[in-house]
Amino acid sequence: MDALECILSRRSVRKYTPDPVSEEDLARILEAVRFAPSWANTQCVAWIRVQDPERRQALQQTLPDGNPARRAVVEAPVLLALCARKGLAGYYKDQPATVHGDWHMFDAGIAVQTLSLAAWALGYGTVNVGLLDHRAAAEILRLPGEMDLLELVPLGRPASVPRPPERKALDAIVWREVHGDKP
Numbered sequence: 001m002d003a004l005e006c007i008l009s010r011r012s013v014r015k016y017t018p019d020p021v022s023e024e025d026l027a028r029i030l031e032a033v034r035f036a037p038s039w040a041n042t043q044c045v046a047w048i049r050v051q052d053p054e055r056r057q058a059l060q061q062t063l064p065d066g067n068p069a070r071r072a073v074v075e076a077p078v079l080l081a082l083c084a085r086k087g088l089a090g091y092y093k094d095q096p097a098t099v100h101g102d103w104h105m106f107d108a109g110i111a112v113q114t115l116s117l118a119a120w121a122l123g124y125g126t127v128n129v130g131l132l133d134h135r136a137a138a139e140i141l142r143l144p145g146e147m148d149l150l151e152l153v154p155l156g157r158p159a160s161v162p163r164p165p166e167r168k169a170l171d172a173i174v175w176r177e178v179h180g181d182k183p
């Protein structure tokens with residue numbers, strides 16, 4: 001599959017087969033993530049692989065009942081927690097370099113999309129799980145204070161792939177020269 005096909009065909013997967021993810025494939029996926037770009041190459045993003053079923057269940061409790069990814073957090077063969085160190089991305093000499101402050105979420109977003117695309121290219125699905133009680137999840141994962149827990153990311157072979165949700169038309173998201181001018 002080429003890069004464009006991978007980007008266009010990837011979907012959020014919330015149902016997984018019990019097939020294990022081989023250590024070799026997981027290593028390839030994580031190796032791809034290592035090459036994701038980051039602010040001044042500060043590489044603030046880190047991952048925790050959560051295997052213990054009890055810890056997985058505890059993490060599942062941090063999602064609200066209505067979150068459609070609840071089952072995936074315990075059922076996917078692999079669960080990764082996406083974390084980032086604060087105060088690195090977007091900082092120069094310990095001061096924020098821009099009005100946007102900490103760019104760690106931005107770097108984490110690039111990293112997780114890199115992970116999702118690398119996984120998809122190898123036949124695996126993922127879903128970003130951002131709606132949860134982040135403080136409770138960080139405690140379960142014993143994160144130090146200088147790090148934020150941002151997302152949980154289940155990963156495995158898709159049992160089903162959802163239809164593509166509708167996207168905005170290009171002329172609603174791309175302008176020419178200045179805001180609002182049609183291309």
Ligand SMILES: Cc1cc2nc3c(=O)[nH]c(=O)nc-3n(C[C@H](O)[C@H](O)[C@H](O)COP(=O)(O)O)c2cc1C
Nearest residue numbers: 010011012067068069127128129130131132164165
């Ligand atoms: C930052 C972020 C957080 C998300 N959090 C959740 C979540 O908590 N639960 C869930 O089921 N999907 C979650 N999603 C998945 C989105 O619902 C999904 O990406 C969107 O509907 C588009 O579908 P697609 O990924 O299949 O293209 C999240 C996506 C992003 C980018």
